[in-house]
Amino acid sequence: MNLTLKIWRQAGPTTKGEMVTYPVTEISEDMSFLEMLDVLNEQLNARGEEPIAFDSDCREGICGMCGLMISGKAHGPEVTTTCQLHMRSFSDGDEITVEPWRADAFPVIKDLVVDRSSFDRIIQAGGFISANTGSAPEAHSVPVPKDKADRAFMAAACIGCGACVAACPNASGMLFMGAKITHLGELPQGQPERDARVVNMVSQHDHEGFGGCTNIGECSSACPKEIPLDVINQLNKDLRGALMRGE
Amino acid sequence: MTTTSTTPDSPLPGLVHGLYAEGEPIRDTKAPTGPIDRRWNTRKFEASLVNPANRRKLSVIIVGTGLAGGAAAATLGEAGYNVKSFCYQDSPRRAHSIAAQGGINAAKNYKEDGDSVYRLFYDTVKGGDYRSRESNVYRLAEVSTNIIDQCVAQGVPFAREYGGLLDNRSFGGVQVSRTFYARGQTGQQLLIGAYQALERQVAAGTVEMFNRHEMLEVVVVDGKARGIIARDLVTGEIETHLADAVVLASGGYGNVFYLSTNAMGSNVTATWRAHRKGAYFGNPCYTQIHPTCIPVAGEHQSKLTLMSESLRNDGRIWVPKNAADCEKDPREIPEEDRDYYLERIYPSFGNLVPRDIASRQAKNVCDEGRGVGPKVGDFRRGVYLDFTDALKRMSAEAVAEKYGNLLDMYQRITGENPYEVPMRIYPAVHYTMGGLWVDYDLQSSIPGLFVTGEANFSDHGANRLGASALMQGLADGYFVLPHTIRDYLAKGPFDKLDESHEAVAEARASVDARVAKLLSINGDRSVDSFHKELGNIMWEYCGMERSEEGLRKAIDLIRGLRDEFWRNVKVLGAADTLNQSLEKAGRVADFLELGELMCIDALHRRESCGGHFRAESQTEDGEALRHDDEFAYVAAWEWGGQDGAPVLHKEDLVYEFVELKQRSYK
Structure with missing residues (x-):
């Protein structure tokens, strides 16, 4: 198929960017979206133009490194990561816009590459259980009810890609944060630090410049791992409780 | 010292098969002797201690943030050492350990089905087709149970039964159920556990994190590893980082085949640069397909x-x-x-x-x-x-x-x-079973340079069993390296170094020169086109079946391709910016050298074992045929210089506990 791509090009963090049009031809429907960009980059390289910078690593939907706004949708038209999106989701003659994640807390580094280290700093603020190596009790000493273990797993499936932030009109990181609060909060091992965790993570989130949640739900719709919106309810409930308990 | 020998079929004088020299045998001098179930305790006891007050004066660089690197950085940070951690991705959470699906083995015997540390040890030695060290594998099986405890305490959501206890499944053809799992995302969950422990130490100030940084050279001063040269992938700045010890946890080199299940960025550069500085490369031809x-x-x-x-x-x-x-x-x-x-x-x-x-x-x-x-x-x-x-x-x-x-x-x-x-x-x-040669302490042939996880050669022999990669990565990172490295660090802090030291400046200058060279060639072919061609050669001649004739052809083809690469590669853009073509070019340049060594290793090993199948060594009905009398050794290759031939050092494998048998699945 033949397509018209309009791609965001930006030389560096402080330079002004623009949409640039690139026609591509003879695209196979079996290609992934990123392989289609690989083909374009090979053509650009051959004619002496610098290839388009974009992030990807595992290309099997689990590392969370890739992420593009494709015709206005985070990761494009399917519920999956950009690397797992295939060209059979498009039709011959389509015009496709390709942009980086847009959020104050994710500044653009170059072209389609953004800086998501704000997510790491939210985890540093409390997204962990303090258990030094070697200090752990025997694994079976604390049973975990299966329903709680399953819900913790569901929330832990978050890959930290940032699609929730990119999709949210407020650029809020609440789904990302709610997933971690839920994952650790469902487990008995996560209880001792539960109050401090939510308060510190939310504080860091706001400090990074993410917006607030107004219950729109775009985050959950865009999430390639289908993290449900109720992790945000959990976050709010935990936060309210922690503040009432004087954390 | 290096000695050389000739065989009748060697076309070049002094080289075996015309391709390599044979050096002195080597030995793992760190492994204790005695009953196998006491060796690890003995080593832990004999390894020197470092006073907690002195630990913050000691610095360790760790390259890679997968299970082996992330776990080591977190653990050494908790212990109070001064750690610098590096990854090329935008966050340590992206390391490719994340993609492992199936599970992690541990000899918990929760199913009461006859499992034990000894059985896991036995299965792993057998599964590796009798080409791994008994002492290492026993230690791996021994600490496997600690890993599960540690991960559960961190909040890793393993699959559970209705009673709330952990579930297990059988995996990879073994007859006991010892595999712990989190649906098909076990690697992700274990890595997130290590990542969170690591970020906790970043917050505590014991670990300094360098995302989007790629190690391009190791700094060796007076024979000891003392730092790395890294490129900040965002600004392009070449940085010098010095420390008392360096740990490489940079993963495997499967991407030498271009197409593999590895992540796009997985590469051999960290270990290959160390190899060129004196670290032996163990069993490079052992590849799992x-x-x-x-x-x-x-x-x-x-x-x-x-x-x-x-x-x-x-x-x-x-x-x-x-x-x-x-x-x-x-x-x-x-x-x-x-x-x-x-x-x-x-x-x-x-x-x-x-x-x-x-x-x-x-x-x-x-x-x-x-x-x-x-x-x-x-x-x-x-x-x-x-x-x-x-x-x-x-x-x-x-x-x-x-x-x-x-x-x-x-x-x-x-x-x-x-x-x-x-x-x-x-x-x-x-997966690649080969990697930098290490002793029982996970120390390479360069003092102060330690290698963990898939980046080292140890534990899996010629073939890795399912659900054992996660086990080895976390064993090395949480429970082995933190003990063995202290024995080395106890001798420090080492002499103060600064960036003007001759060896440091030389390492940095070599990186600058290489970056400049790659950008100046301005030829006709893209980096990817070279990488694909190399991958095709490797897959065709050094893939699932290898033969003398094919490997010789591959070596010639790779040499020609490498020569063309340095004349005709086209890398656009500048050095002082994010430049993904430049990143790839450096990695492919190293793959072009590694590929040749893999073929030489495959050619010299005239037997079939594990993932290495030599067409000339099969039974009458076409099954793999080992030659224990000739090849029960680790092939540790020493870099022979840019224009020289690699030097083979053999480490004999001694089996005191497991009897060597030919595998049969008929």
Whole structure:
């Protein structure tokens, strides 16, 4: 198929960017979206133009490194990561816009590459259980009810890609944060630090410049791992409780 | 000192087979002797201690943030050392350990099915086709139980039973259920556990994190590893980082094949640069090729995707009996015209034969022209993995419950519905058992340079068992390295160094020169085109089946390609900015050197063992044939210089506890 791509090009963090049009031809429907960009980059390289910078690593939907706004949708038209999106989701003659994640807390580094280290700093603020190596009790000493273990797993499936932030009109990181609060909060091992965790993570989130949640739900719709919106309810409930308990 | 010998067939004087020199044998001097179940305790006790007050004066650089690197950085940070951690990705959470699906082995014996540390040790030595060290493997089995405790305490959400206790499954053809898992995302959950522990130490100030940084050189001063030269991938700045010890946890080198299940950025540069500075490379030819991957769809393919081999528990593998049927709709090929070749050749194990055997037989039937799916080059490279019988036997719901996420992934990638049409699979490069040679302390042949996880050669021998990679990464990172490195650090802090030291400045200048060189060639060919061509050579001649003739041809081809690369590669853009072409160029340049060494190693090992199948060494019915009398050793290769030949040092493998046997799955 033949397509018209309009791609965001930006030389560096402080330079002004623009949409640039690139026609591509003879695209196979079996290609992934990123392989289609690989083909374009090979053509650009051959004619002496610098290839388009974009992030990807595992290309099997689990590392969370890739992420593009494709015709206005985070990761494009399917519920999956950009690397797992295939060209059979498009039709011959389509015009496709390709942009980086847009959020104050994710500044653009170059072209389609953004800086998501704000997510790491939210985890540093409390997204962990303090258990030094070697200090752990025997694994079976604390049973975990299966329903709680399953819900913790569901929330832990978050890959930290940032699609929730990119999709949210407020650029809020609440789904990302709610997933971690839920994952650790469902487990008995996560209880001792539960109050401090939510308060510190939310504080860091706001400090990074993410917006607030107004219950729109775009985050959950865009999430390639289908993290449900109720992790945000959990976050709010935990936060309210922690503040009432004087954390 | 290096000695050389000649054999009658060596065309160049002084070199064996005209390709390498043979040096002095080496020995692992750190492994304690005595009863195998006391060796690790003995070593931990004998390793020197570092006073807690002194630890913050000691600095350690750790390259890579997967299970082995992330766990080590967190643990050394907790202990109070001054740690600098590096990864090329935008966050330590992206490391490719994350993609491991199946599970992690541990000898907990929660099923009371006869498992034990000794049995896990025995299975791993046997599974490695008797090419690993007994002491290392026993230690791995011993600490496996601690890993599960540690991960549970961190909040890793392993699968549980209704009573709230941990669930286990059997995996990779072993007869006990010792594999802990978190659906098909075990690697992700274990890595997030290590990542969170690491970020906790970043917050505590014991670990300084360098995201989007790539190590391009190791700094060796007075024979000791004392730092690295790294490029900030965002600004392009070349930085010097100095420390008392360096740990490489930079993963495997499967991407030398271009197409593999590794991440796009997985590379050999960290370990290869260390090799060039004196670290021996162990068993580079040992590569694991996984049988159940989604086949190549076309020339555009950038990577291959693995599907858990658990699919072989219920799926049946076949190809048409007649090449003429290969283009037909598989549903229209009658039962009597199908060849369920694994069930035919291996009636007792059937579709559950080990990975190396399943892979090689798939290649054989495709080489015969009976492969299915699209033609890539001259051949169709695919075989059917058919769930029709399972769907009849178990119902679609039951199949979806067990394999739904894998079947969905298959459909997303291929556009075909596996509930209606048999899936197509083909083997793909998945894991490299080879890596930098290390002693029992995980220290390389450069003092102060330690190597953990897939980046080292130890523990898996010539073939890795399923669910053992995660076990080794976390064993090294949480429980082994933190003990062994203290024995080294106790001798420090070492002399103060600054960036003006001759050896430091030289390392940095060499990186600057290389970056400038890559950007100045301005030839006609892209980096990817060289990488693809190298991958094709490696896959064809150093893949599932290797022969003397093919390997010699590959060595010539690689030398020619490497020469062309340095004359004709085209890398656009500048050095002082994010430049992904430049990053790739440096990695491919190192793969072009590694590939040759892999072929030389494969050529010198004139036996078949584990993932290494030599056409000249097979039984009458075509199975792998080891030669324990000649080859029961680790091949540790020393860099022979830019224009020199590599030097082989042999480390004899001694088996005191496990009896060597030929594997048979008939």
